[in-house]
Amino acid sequence: xxKFKYLILxxxxxxxxxxxxxxxxxxxxxxxxxxxxxxxxxVAAGLWNPIVFRRINKTWRTDELLPAxxxxxxxxxxxxxxxxxxxxxxxxMHGNKPEADFWMEKRTLPGYRPYLLDAxxxxxxxxxxxxxxxxxxxxxxxxxxxxxxxxxxxxxxxDSLKQATCEGALSLAETKILEGDEFEHVIDCRGYRSGEDPxxxxxxxxxxxxxxxxxxxxxxxxxxxxNAGFFLFxxxxxxxxxxxxxxxxxxxxxxxxxxxxxxxxxLASWYPKNVEVVNHKAGIRPxxxxxxxxxxxxxxxxxxxxxxxxxxxxxxxxxxxxxxxVDYLEMGGEIIxxxxxxxxxxx
Ligand SMILES: Cc1cc2nc3c(=O)[nH]c(=O)nc-3n(C[C@H](O)[C@H](O)[C@H](O)COP(=O)(O)OP(=O)(O)OC[C@H]3O[C@@H](n4cnc5c(N)ncnc54)[C@H](O)[C@@H]3O)c2cc1C
Numbered sequence: 001x002x003k004f005k006y007l008i009l010x011x012x013x014x015x016x017x018x019x020x021x022x023x024x025x026x027x028x029x030x031x032x033x034x035x036x037x038x039x040x041x042x043v044a045a046g047l048w049n050p051i052v053f054r055r056i057n058k059t060w061r062t063d064e065l066l067p068a069x070x071x072x073x074x075x076x077x078x079x080x081x082x083x084x085x086x087x088x089x090x091x092x093m094h095g096n097k098p099e100a101d102f103w104m105e106k107r108t109l110p111g112y113r114p115y116l117l118d119a120x121x122x123x124x125x126x127x128x129x130x131x132x133x134x135x136x137x138x139x140x141x142x143x144x145x146x147x148x149x150x151x152x153x154x155x156x157x158x159d160s161l162k163q164a165t166c167e168g169a170l171s172l173a174e175t176k177i178l179e180g181d182e183f184e185h186v187i188d189c190r191g192y193r194s195g196e197d198p199x200x201x202x203x204x205x206x207x208x209x210x211x212x213x214x215x216x217x218x219x220x221x222x223x224x225x226x227n228a229g230f231f232l233f234x235x236x237x238x239x240x241x242x243x244x245x246x247x248x249x250x251x252x253x254x255x256x257x258x259x260x261x262x263x264x265x266x267l268a269s270w271y272p273k274n275v276e277v278v279n280h281k282a283g284i285r286p287x288x289x290x291x292x293x294x295x296x297x298x299x300x301x302x303x304x305x306x307x308x309x310x311x312x313x314x315x316x317x318x319x320x321x322x323x324x325x326v327d328y329l330e331m332g333g334e335i336i337x338x339x340x341x342x343x344x345x346x347x
Contacts, residue, residue, distance in 0.1 A: 004028035004180045006329075008189055011167050012041035013144060013314050014307050015189035017322040018294030019160060020076055027330065028176065031155055034165040036148070038253070040191050041314065045212055045243050046142040047231060049090060050115050050327045056102040058115065059316065060338075066138060068320035073142065082153055084147045090136040093117060093129035093228040093270070097244045100131040102215045107134070114138065125220055129228065139225060139235060141241075142315045166190070170199040174302040188304045192286040194250075194308050199298065203306065203344045207251055210312075211259035212243035214279035221269070227317050230266040235262070239278065242267055247322030255280040286310045290343075296335050299345035305329070306341055 006022060006134050008015045011033035011282040022029040048064040048069065059065065073085050094100040119133040121194055155161035160180075166172065171188045187192045197207025208263045217240040225233040232242050267275065286309055290296055294309030307325055310317050327333035335342075 004030050004181065004183050006030075006185050007032060007172060007183045007185045007189055009047045009169060009172075009194075010034075010157070010189035011036070011148065011152060011161065011284060012039050012170075012191050013044075013147070013187060013318050014310060014322070015187075016148060017072055018187060018189065018307060018326065019155055019325050020072065021322055022152065023158070023160070025326070025330070027326075029160060030181070030183070031161045032164055032166050032333050033152075033161065034176070035163050037165075038193050039285065040283045041144050041148060043210070043212060043281045044141070044144055044307060045231065045233075045241050046144045046315055047139070047225065047233075047325075048142065048313075049136060049139045049141075050347065051092075051136050052091075053092060053095070053227070054099065056099065056106045056112075056116070059313070061315075061320065062115075063111075064084060065316045066318045068323055069114045069316060070305050072319035072322070073147070076147065076151065078221070080150045082146055082150050084143045085139040085140060086143065088223070088225050089117070090139045090225040090227050090231075090235060091124075091126075091133055092136060093126075093226075094131035095132045095229060097131055098317065101259075103134050106246050118251045125222065126226060126228075127272075129234075135224070137209045141225070144315070166290070168199070169194070169197055169304060170301065173298075173301050176303070185303045185305060187307055191308065191309050192284045195286070198303065199301070200306065202299075203294055203341055205294075205309070206248075206287055208285045208312075209245075209247040209250055210243070210284045210285055211245045211247075211255055211263070211280065212241060213260060213263050213277055215242050215267075215275040216278050217273070217275040222231065226270070228266070228270050230263060230265060234265060240275075242275075251284055253282050253284065255279060255282045260328075285312055293317055293321055293339040295321055296328075296341040299342070309339075316319065 006029040117135040192207035288309040298304040
């Protein structure tokens with residue numbers, strides 16, 4: 001009979017980050033994952049963007065999130081000899097006059113200068129916008145499928161991952177036994193599925209379905225991420241990722257004709273040529289009622305923890321919050337108060 005310290009439920013980008021950080025600090029752990037059956041990470045486009053467009057504000061804690069991304073994803077790239085971070089600028093077509101005005105105002109501020117650049121005069125092959133455009137620097141996309149599959153191989157080789165379905169986090173936290181092995185803590189990283197577990201009924205999960213397409217067009221020659229209320233970016237060999245929809249009603253993994261048409265119509269208003277659809281996926285984001293992540297310890301079960309609620313920005317949020325969470329678990333540090341699930345247990 002073996003022993004390890006942490007049992008992580010779920011190998012999306014949340015559980016994977018914790019696994020790599022534990023492994024880097026020589027802390028014993030095992031991940032239980034059902035083979036990505038309900039994975040949001042496998043569907044995600046993987047974008048990161050330091051700017052929130054409506055009012056041209058920096059993403060929450062951008063200046064801390066970006067270095068933490070490099071620390072985690074950079075170290076995984078070296079450890080596994082893979083390339084997963086693809087740095088790309090974003091060409092943003094302003095949605096209206098106030099947004100264009102905010103852009104001009106913000107780009108003169110010292111804290112924004114590294115992120116906001118002038119747009120090229122020619123935005124071909126897309127049509128120019130009524131309100132002009134700007135370029136965001138320090139953005140990009142993470143190759144999540146490669147990151148997860150290579151990490152999974154690594155965890156399996158180190159006997160740190162088991163493929164199985166968890167039937168309930170509470171019973172595992174109480175018995176502290178997994179197939180004869182003893183452990184101390186459970187960390188729930190099952191994405192939106194954690195919200196279906198009665199043990200987390202007090203916590204405000206509010207999932208959101210999303211759809212993305214992969215389209216093909218050999219005539220689009222564009223090396224940035226195009227954004228006009230939707231995004232389009234190149235994957236190589238004439239393929240582009242086009243997304244994403246937000247559906248607050250239908251929580252299933254079925255790609256729909258409505259979702260596909262919505263995305264193709266949006267693209268057509270900026271690029272009026274037919275593109276070939278080569279892939280169409282749907283997933284469910286682990287979004288939260290107050291739109292903040294869910295990190296911390298259950299109020300009534302001291303060895304049961306949640307690392308979840310990464311919403312539509314998991315790629316950026318996870319590395320920084322994972323470091324903070326592991327410091328809390330291992331060194332008695334404080335969880336960043338805005339994301340601490342204690343906010344739900346106080347009510
Ligand atoms: C269409 C779409 C586009 C998106 N685009 C972006 C983007 O561009 N940038 C960005 O940052 N984010 C994006 N997101 C959001 C992103 O996917 C999430 O923030 C992130 O992937 C959540 O990761 P996670 O590890 O918390 O959850 P998940 O990825 O859902 O991982 C949970 C894992 O747990 C497993 N699991 C669930 N239940 C059980 C069980 N009972 N037993 C065992 N295992 C279980 C699941 O199968 C899965 O492997 C997008 C999401 C969608 C749907």
